[in-house]
Amino acid sequence: MSSNVVLSAAVRQNLLSLQSTAALLATTQTDLATGNKVNSALDNPTSFFTAQGLNTRASNISNLLDGISNGIQVLQAANTGITSLQNLVENAQSVANQALQAPIGYSTKSNYSTTIGGATSSDLRGTTTYSNATAVGNVLYSGTAGGTTAANSTSTLGATAGTLVSSTAVTGTGGTTAITTAFALTNATNGLSTNSFAGDALTVNGHTISFVQAAVPSSAGLASGSSETGNVVTDGNGNSIVYLGTNATASTATVGDLLNAVDLASGSEYVSSVASGVATLAGAGSSIAAGVVTISGSTGADLSVTGTADLLHALKVTTAVGAGNTTLTAPRATSAASLGTLVQAGSTLTVDGKTITFVNQNIGANGAVPAGSGSNGHLVTDGNGNSTVFLQGATVADLLDAVDIATGAQTVTIASGAATLAAVSGVTASTISSGVIKVSTGTTSDLSITGTGNALSALGLAGNTGTQTAFTAARTSTPGSLSGKTLSFTSFEGGTAVTVTFGDGTNGTIKSLADLNASLATDNLNASINTTGNLTISAANEFASSTLGSATAGGAISGTATTALSFTTAAAPVVDAASQTTRANLVTQYNNILDQINKTAQDSSYNGINLLNGDNLQLVFDETGKSTLNIAGTTDNANGLGLANLTQGTDFVDNNSTNKILSSLTAASSSLQSLASTLGSNLSVVQNRQTFNTSLINVLQTGASNLTIADPNQLAAQSQALTTRQSIAVSALALANQNQQSVLQLLR
Numbered sequence: 001m002s003s004n005v006v007l008s009a010a011v012r013q014n015l016l017s018l019q020s021t022a023a024l025l026a027t028t029q030t031d032l033a034t035g036n037k038v039n040s041a042l043d044n045p046t047s048f049f050t051a052q053g054l055n056t057r058a059s060n061i062s063n064l065l066d067g068i069s070n071g072i073q074v075l076q077a078a079n080t081g082i083t084s085l086q087n088l089v090e091n092a093q094s095v096a097n098q099a100l101q102a103p104i105g106y107s108t109k110s111n112y113s114t115t116i117g118g119a120t121s122s123d124l125r126g127t128t129t130y131s132n133a134t135a136v137g138n139v140l141y142s143g144t145a146g147g148t149t150a151a152n153s154t155s156t157l158g159a160t161a162g163t164l165v166s167s168t169a170v171t172g173t174g175g176t177t178a179i180t181t182a183f184a185l186t187n188a189t190n191g192l193s194t195n196s197f198a199g200d201a202l203t204v205n206g207h208t209i210s211f212v213q214a215a216v217p218s219s220a221g222l223a224s225g226s227s228e229t230g231n232v233v234t235d236g237n238g239n240s241i242v243y244l245g246t247n248a249t250a251s252t253a254t255v256g257d258l259l260n261a262v263d264l265a266s267g268s269e270y271v272s273s274v275a276s277g278v279a280t281l282a283g284a285g286s287s288i289a290a291g292v293v294t295i296s297g298s299t300g301a302d303l304s305v306t307g308t309a310d311l312l313h314a315l316k317v318t319t320a321v322g323a324g325n326t327t328l329t330a331p332r333a334t335s336a337a338s339l340g341t342l343v344q345a346g347s348t349l350t351v352d353g354k355t356i357t358f359v360n361q362n363i364g365a366n367g368a369v370p371a372g373s374g375s376n377g378h379l380v381t382d383g384n385g386n387s388t389v390f391l392q393g394a395t396v397a398d399l400l401d402a403v404d405i406a407t408g409a410q411t412v413t414i415a416s417g418a419a420t421l422a423a424v425s426g427v428t429a430s431t432i433s434s435g436v437i438k439v440s441t442g443t444t445s446d447l448s449i450t451g452t453g454n455a456l457s458a459l460g461l462a463g464n465t466g467t468q469t470a471f472t473a474a475r476t477s478t479p480g481s482l483s484g485k486t487l488s489f490t491s492f493e494g495g496t497a498v499t500v501t502f503g504d505g506t507n508g509t510i511k512s513l514a515d516l517n518a519s520l521a522t523d524n525l526n527a528s529i530n531t532t533g534n535l536t537i538s539a540a541n542e543f544a545s546s547t548l549g550s551a552t553a554g555g556a557i558s559g560t561a562t563t564a565l566s567f568t569t570a571a572a573p574v575v576d577a578a579s580q581t582t583r584a585n586l587v588t589q590y591n592n593i594l595d596q597i598n599k600t601a602q603d604s605s606y607n608g609i610n611l612l613n614g615d616n617l618q619l620v621f622d623e624t625g626k627s628t629l630n631i632a633g634t635t636d637n638a639n640g641l642g643l644a645n646l647t648q649g650t651d652f653v654d655n656n657s658t659n660k661i662l663s664s665l666t667a668a669s670s671s672l673q674s675l676a677s678t679l680g681s682n683l684s685v686v687q688n689r690q691t692f693n694t695s696l697i698n699v700l701q702t703g704a705s706n707l708t709i710a711d712p713n714q715l716a717a718q719s720q721a722l723t724t725r726q727s728i729a730v731s732a733l734a735l736a737n738q739n740q741q742s743v744l745q746l747l748r
Helices: 009-034 045-101 255-266 309-314 396-407 513-523 577-603 655-708 712-747
Strands: 106-108 111-115 129-131 134-139 163-165 201-204 207-212 227-229 232-234 240-243 270-275 278-282 287-289 292-296 303-308 325-330 348-351 354-362 374-376 379-381 387-392 410-415 418-423 431-433 436-440 447-452 470-473 476-478 486-489 498-501 525-529 534-539 617-620 628-631
Touching: 045 577, 045 617, 045 628, 045 655, 134 470, 163 303, 163 325, 201 255, 207 255, 227 270, 232 255, 240 255, 255 278, 255 287, 255 292, 255 303, 292 303, 303 309, 309 325, 348 396, 354 396, 374 410, 379 396, 379 418, 387 396, 396 410, 396 418, 396 431, 396 436, 498 513, 513 525, 628 655
Parallel strands: 207 240, 227 278, 354 387, 374 418
Antiparallel strands: 111 534, 129 476, 134 436, 163 292, 201 207, 201 303, 227 232, 232 240, 270 278, 287 292, 303 325, 348 354, 348 447, 374 379, 379 387, 410 418, 431 436, 447 470, 486 498, 525 534, 617 628
């Protein structure tokens, strides 16, 4: 029996070595096959059970990831719902804004109205009454020597005329005959000059005198407005033509004709009347005495004569000779009867928009009073406030009358070419006292005087420095009947009760419509006024459906102004059917949007959980159940957002009701934004925990692997070594057996 087989020590030793190698090789092959160096508790109890615990925890946490992932989707569903709800709320806001932009819904708002006589948007107090004020100018002095004598109302605006006097007696060709006005201008033997005047010209005070070698035309052939006297044809404006006659050496024109032409130009003579084209002259003109020529200017302008030197030399008023022009002047002279500073012809005053013109002309001149105008003293007025003052004879009194006509301080009536002035009740006419002009402003408008030329300064109206360009003064005004009166309103539709006091707009008083509206705005009221002074106090557009003075709305009116004015009783507003139909349609649109809000909130669920319908979400993050997140749901249907269906005829009827709805929509939008922020924050937490758990699982599994995983390189080398060792052991065992057989052969 095999139990009786006795192995030698060598064989036994080799057999045991072979068994040990086989066992090690089997273990190594198992490690290679599993990849672990610890496959059971027998391999390494500590590592085995530690790795088992780590893998178990990793598995448990992995099981929680599905729940976390579902939670994320629940939050995503809620967030999607919130986005849709926000869009629907914005649509509802758009509908409400359309209601705000629609007509107010009432053809007439509730209002009080009254009429204030004379009230305007700039002054609600009523008719302002005015009395004239007096504007004082500088002292005017007469032309008395020394310049300190005060002028008075009779002081003339013109002065003593200047003259040009020939230096020697004027004689004819023979040199001994003293000329007269009948002396011929051009005559070969005894004319004023042997040279022809034809083609020459004189300019006298801006007017032109021409000389023509021709016979004087017949009166029937004269141009309209022209007339003739002797050999002179004048246009009535100071310009003349002297007709010398047909023969260049035997002139029919005389020295008298020449002087008449000069006098018509200077203004010292004027055409007083015209009959069948023939002019009758008047005025103190130029003269000849004992052959000495005296050319006279006028009282209304300084004398200025410009002409060829030879022409003027023929009159012996200059020693210059030749074909070139020369100019001679003779200024006027002031006197005790005139102002010390003379007004220049052509100057003007513009008084309250009316024009006063100063002219070098005599009031008696033909055509001085145009049709429709009238004369008074030495002024002519057109009846509309515009006047012409004739410096040849006009006095300070005439000037003041012209100013009063312009300001309305005196009235004027024109009849048959005469102007009759009359005082205005309660108005003091302009005067001069101790040389000081006192100009009445009148009551029609404030005084404003501007001028051209030297009129302002000459009349003492250019200020103390004499350089100011305007002379102004304000009337004395008395405000309308409401000044100092109060008007009170109780609180209207939650506004602030207000009391206003009418005044000049200072110290808290109100004067203009803008002032009143600024005060009424805080009480939800506004005011308007039309051109007839009708003042209307009405509800603001926002409260167009409310009735002023009612128990529910407020806005009752009282105050001292109500005793001076008769306010109408405020009636209920009048509905505009077309506008309210539009608003009713908007109510329907709004309610449809609220229905969609309810449905959207109801449909925002995932896996049976709806955070917008009051459901709660609980998430577990660790295997012990201690790390959790509870997310409370909210009810975000229309009712939960504070929104309610609207009622036609009650909501959107005016801006006030519309603004209330807009306020609730704004609150709903804010609530959704807050909820979106909260859900977004929770979503971030859950996603962060999902990432954390995924990473933690990897950490746990890696730790477990580190405890049990085998090194394949080491196991491969070890397997190769054990295989070699096993081969050697088998060879050794075979040798040991051979040795035993050799010993047995010896025994046989």
